[in-house]
Amino acid sequence: xxxxxxxxxxxxxxxxxxxxxxxxxxxxxxxxxxxxxxxxxxxxxxxxxxxxxxxxxxxxxxxxxxxxxxxxxxxxxxxxxxxxxxxxxxxxxxxxxxxxxxxxxxxxxxxxxxxxxxxxxxxxxxxxxxxxxxxxxxxxxxxxxxxxxxxxxxxxxxxxxxxxxxxxxxxxxxxxxxxxxxxxxxxxxxxxxxxxxxxxxxxxxxxxxxxxxxxxxxxxxxxxxxxxxxxxxxxxxxxxxxxxxxxxxxxxxxxxxxxxxxxxxxxxxxxxxxxxxxxxxxxxxxxxxxxxxxxxxxxxxxxxxxxxxxxxxxxxxxxxxxxxxxxxxxxxxxxxxxxxxxxxxxxx
Amino acid sequence: xxxxxxxxxxxxxxxxxxxxxxxxxxxxxxxxxxxxxxxxxxxxxxxxxxxxxxxxxxxxxxxxxxxxxxxxxxxxxxxxxxxxxxxxxxxxxxxxxxxxxxxxxxxxxxxxxxxxxxxxxxxxxxxxxxxxxxxxxxxxxxxxxxxxxxxxxxxxxxxxxxxxxxxxxxxxxxxxxxxxxxxxxxxxxxxxxxxxxxxxxxxxxxxxxxxxxxxxxxxxxxxxxxxxxxxxxxxxxxxxxxxxxxxxxxxxxxxxxxxxxxxxxxxxxxxxxxxxxxxxxxxxxxxxxxxxxxxxxxxxxxxxxxxxxxxxxxxxxxxxxxxxxxxxxxxxxxxxxxxxxxxxxxxxxxxxxxxxxxxxxxxxxxxxxxxxxxxxxxxxxxxxxxxxxxxxxxxxxxxxxxxxxxxxxxxxxxxxxxxxxxxxxxxxxxxxxxxxxxxxxxxxxxxxxxxxxxxxxxxxxxxxxxxxxxxxxxxxxxxxxxxxxxxxxxxxxxxxxxxxxxxxxxxxxxxxxxxxxxxxxxxxxxxxxxxxxxxxxxxxxxxxxxxxxxxxxxxxxxxxxxxxxxxxxxxxxxxxxxxxxxxxxxx
Ligand code: SF4
Ligand code: SF4
Numbered sequence: 001x002x003x004x005x006x007x008x009x010x011x012x013x014x015x016x017x018x019x020x021x022x023x024x025x026x027x028x029x030x031x032x033x034x035x036x037x038x039x040x041x042x043x044x045x046x047x048x049x050x051x052x053x054x055x056x057x058x059x060x061x062x063x064x065x066x067x068x069x070x071x072x073x074x075x076x077x078x079x080x081x082x083x084x085x086x087x088x089x090x091x092x093x094x095x096x097x098x099x100x101x102x103x104x105x106x107x108x109x110x111x112x113x114x115x116x117x118x119x120x121x122x123x124x125x126x127x128x129x130x131x132x133x134x135x136x137x138x139x140x141x142x143x144x145x146x147x148x149x150x151x152x153x154x155x156x157x158x159x160x161x162x163x164x165x166x167x168x169x170x171x172x173x174x175x176x177x178x179x180x181x182x183x184x185x186x187x188x189x190x191x192x193x194x195x196x197x198x199x200x201x202x203x204x205x206x207x208x209x210x211x212x213x214x215x216x217x218x219x220x221x222x223x224x225x226x227x228x229x230x231x232x233x234x235x236x237x238x239x240x241x242x243x244x245x246x247x248x249x250x251x252x253x254x255x256x257x258x259x260x261x262x263x264x265x266x267x268x269x270x271x272x273x274x275x276x277x278x279x280x281x282x283x284x285x286x287x288x289x290x291x292x293x294x295x296x297x298x299x300x301x302x303x304x305x306x307x308x309x310x311x312x313x314x315x316x317x318x319x320x321x322x323x324x325x326x327x328x329x330x331x332x333x334x335x336x337x338x339x340x341x342x343x344x345x346x347x348x
Numbered sequence: 349x350x351x352x353x354x355x356x357x358x359x360x361x362x363x364x365x366x367x368x369x370x371x372x373x374x375x376x377x378x379x380x381x382x383x384x385x386x387x388x389x390x391x392x393x394x395x396x397x398x399x400x401x402x403x404x405x406x407x408x409x410x411x412x413x414x415x416x417x418x419x420x421x422x423x424x425x426x427x428x429x430x431x432x433x434x435x436x437x438x439x440x441x442x443x444x445x446x447x448x449x450x451x452x453x454x455x456x457x458x459x460x461x462x463x464x465x466x467x468x469x470x471x472x473x474x475x476x477x478x479x480x481x482x483x484x485x486x487x488x489x490x491x492x493x494x495x496x497x498x499x500x501x502x503x504x505x506x507x508x509x510x511x512x513x514x515x516x517x518x519x520x521x522x523x524x525x526x527x528x529x530x531x532x533x534x535x536x537x538x539x540x541x542x543x544x545x546x547x548x549x550x551x552x553x554x555x556x557x558x559x560x561x562x563x564x565x566x567x568x569x570x571x572x573x574x575x576x577x578x579x580x581x582x583x584x585x586x587x588x589x590x591x592x593x594x595x596x597x598x599x600x601x602x603x604x605x606x607x608x609x610x611x612x613x614x615x616x617x618x619x620x621x622x623x624x625x626x627x628x629x630x631x632x633x634x635x636x637x638x639x640x641x642x643x644x645x646x647x648x649x650x651x652x653x654x655x656x657x658x659x660x661x662x663x664x665x666x667x668x669x670x671x672x673x674x675x676x677x678x679x680x681x682x683x684x685x686x687x688x689x690x691x692x693x694x695x696x697x698x699x700x701x702x703x704x705x706x707x708x709x710x711x712x713x714x715x716x717x718x719x720x721x722x723x724x725x726x727x728x729x730x731x732x733x734x735x736x737x738x739x740x741x742x743x744x745x746x747x748x749x750x751x752x753x754x755x756x757x758x759x760x761x762x763x764x765x766x767x768x769x770x771x772x773x774x775x776x777x778x779x780x781x782x783x784x785x786x787x788x789x790x791x792x793x794x795x796x797x798x799x800x801x802x803x804x805x806x807x808x809x810x811x812x813x814x815x816x817x818x819x820x821x822x823x824x825x826x827x828x829x830x831x832x833x834x835x836x837x838x839x840x841x842x843x844x845x846x847x848x849x850x851x852x853x854x855x856x857x858x859x860x861x862x863x864x865x866x867x868x869x870x871x872x873x874x875x876x877x878x879x880x881x882x883x884x885x886x887x888x889x890x891x892x893x894x895x896x897x898x899x900x901x902x903x904x905x906x907x908x909x910x911x912x913x914x915x916x917x918x919x920x921x922x923x924x925x926x927x928x929x930x931x932x933x934x935x
Contacts, residue, residue, distance in 0.1 A: 004672045005439065005685050007772050009758030010699075010706045011361050011515065011678040015720065015765040017713050075713055117714035227723065277717040282730055284722075326733070333750040334356075334587060334727040335600035 021076035023223050024272070027216035028083060031268060034212035035087065038145040038205030040152030042091030045162045046098060047083055053102040054082030061111035077116050081105050084272055085124040088265060088312070089131070090142045092153065092161035097138050101127040121319045122279045125312040132307065140308075141172045145205030176206060177264045177308040180255050188249035188256075210267040217271025226277065229284045230291035231270040235261060237295025245303070254303035269298070269311035279319045286322075286329035293325075294318045350548075350575055353595040355588045357724045358580040359759045361515050361679065363554060368638035368645045369518040373526055375649045376662055378422050382447040382653030383690040385434045389416050389482035390489050396445055402426045406455035407629055409478075410445050416490045417480045421631035421651035424449040435656070435675050435689040437682040444690070447653065460627035469541040470498045472624065479623035480630045480693075485509060485520075485584075485613030486676070488694040491620065494610065495541050504608035506544035507593060508535055508617055510551040510558065511584030514677030517697040519634040520614050522647040524551070524558035527618055528565040534617030535572060537624050542610050547572040548593050549614075554579040581679060582757040586611050588726050600753050615696075635695050637663040640702025641671060650691045656698055657687040665700055670708070674699040678706055679758045713766040721760035721770060727753050731760035731770050738773040743781050751777055859912060866908050873901040 035043040058078035062069045082102045089101065105127030113119040132139045146152050153161065174182070176195075183191050221228055239257040247253050260266060265273075274280060274294050281290040294314045301310030386393040394411035398404060404420040411417045427448040431441040464472060477492035496503055508531070512520040524531065539547055549566075551559050553576045562574050577583065577592055587598050590609055598604050604611050612620075615633065622628045631652055637659060638645045644664035656673065674681040675689075676697055691698075721731035729750060737745040754774050761770045880894040 003683065003685055003687070004670045004708070005683045006672070006709060007437070007683070007769065007775070008674075008676075008681055008756075009679045009761050009771065010672070010674060010681065010683075010701070011762060012707065012709070012767065013359065013361070013763045015763060016710075016767070017716055017765045020716065020718060020765045071711065071713065075716075077716070115714060117716055224720070224723075225718070227719065277719055280717075282717060282719060282722065282733060330749065331722075331728045331730065333600070333729055333753050334591075335597050335602070335753055336750065 017075045017077070020225055021080050023220065023225055024080050025076065025083060027220045027223075027225075028087060028213075028272065030212035030215045031209060031272075032087065034205075034209045035091070038152070038209060039091045039143050040146075041155040041158040042093075042143070042153060042161055043087070045155070045158040046086040046089055046091060046093060049095060049162060050082040050086035050089075050098045050102045051079055053099055054078040054106055057103045057106035058111075061107055061115075065111065065115070067115075072116070075116065078106055078110075081110065081123045081127075085127045087268060087272075088124065088128050090139065092141070092143060092158060093138060094165035095162050097131060097135060098162070100134075101131045104130050117278055119278055120322070122273060122276045122315055124276075125273060125315045125319075128312045129316060132312065140178070142175050143172060175264065175308060176259075177302060180259070181302065181308050183251060186251055188251075188253050206264070207262045210262040213267035213271060217267065217275075220271060220275070226275040227284055227287065229287035230274050230280060230294075233288045233291030234270050234274055234295040234298070235266075235291075237292040238266065238299050239295075241296060241299035245299075254299070260299065260302070264302075264309040265311040266298070269294075269315065273311060273315055274318070279315075279322060281322045281325045281329065283326065283329050283331050285331060286325045289325050289329060290318055290322060293321060350573065350593075351595075352575070352577045353592050355583075355591045355726050356728045357722075357726045357759060358582065358588075359724050359762050360579070361581055361762060363515050363579070364638075365516065365518050365521070365554065367516065367640075368636050368647060369521055371646050373522050373634055373647045373649050374662075376651065376654060376659055378449050378451050378453060378651060379654050379658040380449055380451075381427065381655070382421055382424070382449060382651060383432050383655060383688075384410065384418050384421075384445045384447070384653040385432070385690065385692060386411065386415075386418065386443050386445065387434075388418075388488060388652070388692040388694065390487060391415065391493065394418065396429050398426050398429075398445065400426050400429060404447065406453055407458055407631065408456050409629070413478065416482060417478060417629075418445065419480055419629040419631050420447060421653055422447070422449050423452055423454040433686040433689050435682075435684050435692060435695065439685040458627035461624045464537050464624050465540060468498050469496065469543075472537065472541050473497065476620060476623055479619075479628070481616065481619050481623055482630070482693045483613055484615035484619060484633055484693060484696070486680075486694055486696065488692075491612070491616055494605075494612070495538070496543075496605070496610075502605060502608055503542040503544045503610045504546070505594060505610070506535070506539055506542050506547045507589060507609060507611045508538075508547070508549040508614055509584060509586070509589055509611055510549055510555075510562075510614040511589055512555070513552055513579070513581045513584035514679050514681075514697075515581070516638050516699050517636050517677045518638070519636045519647050519696045521555045521558050522636075523618060523634050524555070524614055525561050528558075528561040530621050531614050531617045532562075532565055532569075532572070533625060534619070534621035535612075537620050538610075538612055538617060539571070544610065549574050550583075550589055550593055551576050552579045552583055553577060581759065582726055582755070585726065585755055585757060587755065600750070630693065633691070633693065633695065635659065635691055636697040637665075637700075638697065639674075639700040640705045641666055641668055641700035642698075650695075652692060653690045655688050655690055656684070659691060660687065660698065660700065667700070668703050670703075672699075672701055672706070674701070679762070680756065709769060710767040712768045715764075715766055715768055718765060720763040720765065724759040724763045726757060726759060727755055729754055731764075731774075734777075735768060735770055735773055738777040741777075741780065743777075743784055746777055746781060751781065754778075862908060862912050866905070866912065869901060869905050869908060873898065873905055876901050 032043060055073065055078060058073060059069050062072055085101055085105055086098065105123040109121055109123035109126035110119050179191060179195055217231060220226060238260050242254060242257040242260040245254045246256050274291060281287050297314035297317055298310045301307060301313055307313065392415040394413060394415035394417050396410060397412045398410050403425050404410065405423045406420055408420045409417050410420055424447040426445065428446040430444065432444040434440065434442045461467060461475065473492040473495050477490065481491040482488045483491055510520055510524050535547060549562060549572060559576055566572055566574055575593055582588055583592060586604065590596060590598060590604060590611065596607050599606060619630050623630065632649055633652065634647050635650045636647050642660060642663040642665045646663065648659060650659055673684045673687065675684055675695055676682060678699065681699060715732055715735060717732050719732065725731055733749050734746060734751055737749060751774060756771050756774065758771050764770060876894065876898045880898050883891050883894055885891050
C-alpha cells in the first residue's frame with residue numbers, strides 16, 4: 001500500500017485564478033450594459049471582436065513561448081485585458097484599431113514582459129495609450145449618448161462601423177471632459193447650459209455609466225477580489241483636488257468633485273484598472289499611496305494636460321512607481337516593532 | 349468582559365470537526381509491539397538504558413537522563429533497539445526502542461508527589477523532565493525547559509492553549525470536555541511553578557461543550573479566566589493566541605517569556621497533572637483519527653509507540669488509491685510514507701482523507717499578484733514578494749522581507765487562486781538561507797584561520813627581523829665601545845701604520861724595508877734547502893718542485909741583493925742594520 005506524500009497545506013480555498021478573472025468579467029456587466037444603453041451596440045461589438053483577437057494573440061504567444069496553451073487560456077486573463085481595453089475605447093471603433101490595440105496589449109505589454117504576473121504595466125492601458133498617441137482622431141470619436149442625439153445605432157450599424165468604417169457615417173461629439181478642458185471663458189453654469197452633453201447631471205449617460213462601474217466595483221470588493229485601499233484613495237485624492245480648485249464654477253474651474261468622480265473613466269479606472277494586482281503596489285499601505293498618486297495625476301492631466309481623460313496615463317506613470325512604493329511601504333511584520341508595551345493587554 | 353484582540357489575516361477553512369468529535373475518548377488496544385523513537389521532542393535525545401531481551405514494566409524508564417527520557421508504556425520485553433521509520437516529513441529512519449508487549453500491562457510502583465506546593469519550581473521542573481513531559485500541542489518542546497526556575501519570576505501571564513484551530517482535529521476538544529478537572533489541576537501545578545499574575549485559558553468559540561465544561565469547572569475560581577474568541581485559523585498558533593489574548597507581540601526571534609508570557613497546551617497541562625499528582629510518566633496521549641477513509645472515527649487514548657496501522661485499524665480504516673496519511677491537520681500536517689510509523693508525543697491527529705475529500709494540489713499557475721495571500725498572512729508578511737524572491741533565490745531580499753517570521757501556517761497557500769505551493773517555497777528557502785549562512789560561517793572561519801596564519805607568519809618574520817636588527821645594533825655598539833677602549837685589531841693596524849710611518853720618516857727607510865725583505869727571503873731559502881736535503885727522491889715531482897722553489901728563491905735573493913747594492917753607499921745605518929748587512933755580505 002503506497003501512500004501519497006505531499007506537503008501541507010492539504011486543503012485549499014475555493015478561489016482560483018480563472019474564478020478571480022471570471023468574477024472581474026462578471027463585474028464589468030453593469031457598466032457594459034449602461035454603455036450599451038447610452039451608446040448602442042458598438043460597445044458589444046468592440047468587446048466581442050476584441051476578445052477574439054485577444055484569445056488568438058494569447059494562443060499565439062503561448063505557442064511561441066512553448067507553453068501549454070489550454071491551462072493558460074483558462075485563466076481568462078487575456079479576456080480580462082481585452083475587455084477592459086475595449087470598454088475604454090470609443091464604441092464603433094474600426095476593426096483595425098481594435099486589432100492593433102488588443103494585440104499590442106497581449107503580445108507586447110503582456111507576453112514580451114514574461115506573461116501573466118510579470119508585466120510591470122497594465123496591458124490594457126498600454127494598448128490604450130499606444131492607440132491614443134497613434135490614432136488620436138479615431139480615439140476621440142465618441143457618439144452622442146442617448147438623450148443628446150436621441151437614438152443610438154443598432155447592431156447592424158455597429159458591425160458596419162467596425163468592419164466597413166468608410167461606409168459608416170459617424171456622428172461624433174465632444175465628451176463633457178473635452179468641453180471642460182477646452183472651456184475658454186464660460187462660467188461652468190453657462191457651459192452646462194450651452195452644451196447638451198452635460199444634460200441634467202454631470203453629463204448625459206456618463207453618470208449612469210460611472211455609477212454602473214461603481215456598482216460592479218462594489219461587487220468585486222464584496223467578493224474580496226481586491227482591497228478597498230487603491231480605489232478609495234484614488235477617488236479621495238481626485239475629489240480633494242477637484243474640491244480645492246473648484247472655485248464655485250468660474251470659467252477657470254476644473255469642474256466639481258462630483259463631475260470628476262462621475263465622468264469619463266473615473267469609476268471604471270478606480271475599480272477595474274488600478275486594482276489590477278499585477279501592476280499595482282503589493283501592500284495595503286502601498287496601495288493607498290499608489291491610488292492617491294493616480295487620483296492626483298488624473299486630475300492634473302485632465303485639467304492641465306493635453307488629453308481629456310487621463311486615467312490611462314496616470315495608471316502607467318503610477319505603474320512605474322509601484323516597485324518604488326513597495327520598497328517603502330512594507331507592512332510591519334509580526335514581532336517587529338509593535339507590541340513592546342501592550343499595557344492595554346493586561347486589563348481585565 | 350475581557351478585551352479580545354484580533355490578529356491580521358487568517359482564514360476560515362471548512363472545520364469538519366464533527367467527523368470526530370462525537371462520542372467519548374476510547375482507549376486504544378495495547379498493540380503487540382510498541383516502537384518508541386528516541387527523539388520525539390525538540391532538543392537532545394537520551395541514550396537507551398535497557399538492553400535487548402530485558403523485561404520492562406509500565407512506567408519504567410527506558411533511557412538515561414542525558415535528554416528527555418522515555419518510559420515503557422506497558423509491560424513487555426525489549427525486542428530491538430534499531431532504526432525504524434518515524435513520523436517525520438522527510439520519511440526518515442531513526443533509532444527506536446521496540447517493546448514486544450505481553451499485554452498484561454504490569455506496572456512499576458509509581459511515586460506521586462503528595463503535595464506539590466511543598467516543592468520548589470526547580471524540583472517540580474525536574475520531576476516533569478524525568479516524567480518525559482513535552483508539549484503535546486505540536487512542536488514537542490520539553491515542558492521543563494520552558495518553565496522558569498526558582499530564581500526567576502518574570503512570568504506575568506500563563507496562557508493555556510485550548511484553541512485547537514486546525515480543521516478536523518478534536519483531541520484537545522475531547523480532552524477538555526472529558527477531563528477539564530485534570531487539566532485545571534495541571535494548570536495549578538504550572539501556576540505554582542511560574543507564579544503568574546493571571547491565568548488565561550483560551551478556547552475558540554466553535555467548541556461549546558468544552559467551553560461549558562470549563563465554565564462549570566471554573567465556576568468558583570477567581571484565579572483562572574476562561575476566554576473564548578471567534579473561530580479563525582490560525583488562532584491556536586502560540587504567537588497568534590498571545591496576540592488575541594493580550595494584544596502583545598512576541599518579538600521576532602524571541603520567546604514568549606521575554607514579554608512575560610508562558611504558553612502551554614491543555615494536553616500538556618493534563619500530562620503535568622498525571623506526572624506530579626499520579627507520578628505517571630508520559631506514556632500515552634489522546635489522538636484523533638479522522639477523515640473519510642476511517643469509518644469509525646473518533647478520539648483514542650493511545651500508548652506512545654503504537655504503530656499507526658494498529659490505531660487506524662481500530663477506526664475501521666479503508667484505504668483508497670492515492671491514499672494520504674496525514675499526521676496533524678490539513679493545514680500544517682505532514683504526510684507520512686509508512687503506515688507503520690508509531691504514534692509519538694506530538695501526534696495529535698491522524699487524518700486519512702477519502703477520495704476527493706482534500707483534493708490533491710492543482711498545478712500551479714502564474715502569480716497574478718492578487719494579494720490574497722498577504723490578506724491572509726497572520727504574520728503580516730507579503731507572501732507574493734517572498735515567493736518572488738524565493739524563486740530568484742534572492743536571500744538578501746528574503747531576509748529583508750522577514751522570511752524567518754513565517755510560521756508556515758499555510759494560510760497563504762490556502763487562499764492563493766493560482767494554487768502556488770507558497771509554504772513549500774518558504775520551507776525550501778529557509779533551508780537554503782540557513783545552509784548559505786552555515787557555508788558563510790564556515791568560509792568565514794576558514795578565512796579567519798587563514799588570516800590568523802598569515803598574521804602569525806608576518807609576526808614571526810617581523811620578530812626575526814627585529815632580532816637581527818637588534819643583534820646588528822648590539823655588534824655596532826660593541827665595536828664602537830671597543831674602538832673607544834682600544835680594539836686589538838684596530839690597535840694592531842694602527843701600530844703597523846705607525847711603524848710604517850715611523851720607518852718612512854727615517855732616512856734610508858727604503859733600504860731598511862728591503863733589508864727586512866732580504867732577511868725573510870734568506871729564511872725561506874734556508875727552509876727550502878733544508879726540505880730539498882731531506883727529500884729522499886722517491887717522488888720526482890716533489891723533488892723537482894723543491895728544486896724549483898730553491899732556484900726561484902735563490903734568484904729572488906740575488907735580485908734583491910743587486911737592488912740593495914745598487915742603492916748602496918748610504919752611510920747612515922742603524923746598528924741593527926749593520927749587523928744584518930754584514931750577514932748578507934758574509935753570505
Ligand atoms: S495569492 Fe497567489 S496569486 Fe495571489 S499574490 Fe499571492 S501568490 Fe500571487
Ligand atoms: S505560511 Fe508564512 S507567509 Fe504564508 S500565511 Fe503563514 S506565516 Fe504568512
